[in-house]
Amino acid sequence: MGCGSSAPAVDSNIVDDETASPLNKDEFSKTPHLLVDGVCSCDVAQGELGDCWFLSACAAIARDKQMMSRVMRDIIDIDMTAEDYSGKLTFHFWRFGQWKTVTIDDLLPSKNSKLLFSSCENPDEFWLPLLEKAYAKLHGTYEALEGGFEMDGMVDLTGGLAEIYMVAGQPMSIDTEKLYFKRLYRAMENGAFLTCGRTGMRPEIADGLVNGHAYTITNVAFVQVADRVEPFRLLRIRNPWASSMEWNGDWSDTDQERWSKVSDEVRARIGYKSVNDDGEFWMAFEDFRREFSTFSICTLGPDLNDDLWTDDPQKTKIHYMYGEWRGSSAGGATESSNPHSSNPQYLISIAQPDDDDPDGDLSVVIALMQMYRRKNITSMVEFRSIGFRIYKQTEKDRKITEEEVDSPLEGSGMYLPIREVTGRFEMKPGSYILIPSTANAGEDNKFMLRFYAAKPLIFQEI
Known part of the structure; x- marks a missing residue:
């Protein structure tokens, strides 16, 4: 989670000049690009700033390339290696009913020639740390992004409507449990953006899950296996740390006993990958509702008649x-x-x-x-x-x-x-x-x- 920068809001001072390196030189990459093969949830990696709530929102919105293009619409085709590249970039955020424009330079906080805060998986790609910087400038400082709610980040990136649901510690009937999973399933099918979080003041770790931390829900699926009539209700969840810090219980990456019962066809349909240590994992909804405190759903329009379709x-x-x-x-x-x-x-x-x-x-x-x-x-x-x-x-x-x-x-x-x-x-x-x-x-x-x-x-x- 780490510490933040307390630099003021002026763009030239939003990061300490002694630790900032210009993006279009060789400090970070010899071939820097805003985007490499477009945005992806898998790009998102948190640095030494406690803004997991915003980064989990970024990972959720990154599922919709068109929506993220709206945030970066003025620079989506920019060539950072071109001779006429100015080093200025413009982003757009929804704030209190209006879209606000934020222009930044491409200086980014660094330590030992490495990005101090967020980064993309590809070292030549920089849309995420630049978006994070623009959002920090919108709020005044990087430090202002320490701690928050994922639903706020999703609304600021979309102008949509977000709702939060309390899960762990809440009395829940079987019917309510089924309704909540169905709501998540329909929301994912309908192109909504989903996040979840765990409460706790200190980042203590249990079963691979971090307290006081935000995550992105990247898929929701019914998974049928041969020796069971009822399908399993599973969620794929991503930790913005993009590391080995993952759920290690039932249906985790290492639970080959359960995954071996799932056909190749079903695995392909739900996008299952047996990749360890990337921060993304599957878990059963029964475990999810016990381990996670909340989940949030953000849609561009409401579900007026509560039929679970936007x-x-x-x-x-x-x-x-x-x-x-x-x-x-x-x-x-x-x-x-x-x-x-x-x-x-x-x-x-x-x-x-x-x-x-x-x-x-x-x-x-x-x-x-x-x-x-x-x-x-x-x-x-x-x-x-x-x-x-x-x-x-x-x-x-x-x-x-x-x-x-x-x-x-x-x-x-x-x-x-x-x-x-x-x-x-x-x-x-x-x-x-x-x-x-x-x-x-x-x-x-x-x-x-x-x-x-x-x-x-x-x-x-x-």
Whole structure:
């Protein structure tokens, strides 16, 4: 995991000049390229910076060359060996509802003529360390990338919608377990981006897995063997360390007893490779749900009807709304001097249900994102615990009063200290009031609401 650089945000100073080497000379490679055979999850290798959350997101997005090309669209065809190569590179990141452009030079932190932070598997390829540098510049310093959530990295690289699921330590019925695996399986089939993580403050290692560490899910498969009726539910997972630090239990690279029962045809279908020490491994979902704390799914559009298939983004109506909790409008979610009803309130007016919905409901997904400036990480600026509640509006143009705040119809659930919380709801035509808030009163912050539905609706502050 290692340490980070505390250099300021100015590009010429984002790394210490004494340790930076220019990429287009011989310090790293005599034939440097941005890309060699395109991007690949297998390119990603973490260095001495604790940004596994961002690198696992990079590895997830690298499965979709078109999406990663969007991030590097201005430089995708650049020739770093050409005489007219300027040494300037431009990347694009989605930030709080808008795509931001970041331009960097190609100086990269080094130690003993080797890259200090992330690197690509091919020593002549540099898209990853340059992308990491641009992301560090976006946030002010490399140090600002120490620690985070994979879902935030995936959203910043795609502008998509990410949801986090709690796994280890959570009571889970057999039906819920089946649903979670099916959700992962469908998400992978549907081109979504998947990551997972283990909690823990220290990087202790058990069974080859690292605590306090983020991973990428690179495949999800049902695997049939000859002597069993039910197929095994397996996940292929990648450690961004790209090393021998891998799961060593059932279905691991060294478990030839189980893999010997899988036919060559099935192995080829799921992309099985008996390669040790590359950071990628298979494991059963039963072990996964015990060993991993969370998994995250990022899609470009929501699964509105919860059929485990992402809806066509071209047919989805997306509404954005920006707001702020400040002073008397930072009412929190509990009893305080600032009542909950003093938070900003938003009208949701639904006129039509989904086509052919048997219950006459409209499926909607609501996402609440708080603005968070990672460059303040050295000042111990932390996420607020956020969430939202939905109420039925009983009278036109009327806000929810303090006497009504304890009777919401729906909500995002537990208020969580993460950048974005989401909820999926079935709502009948009518008028509703949404109240987003922090858990505690008096916590000023800006926020953004995203509202997804397949039918037009009215969404406005009242």
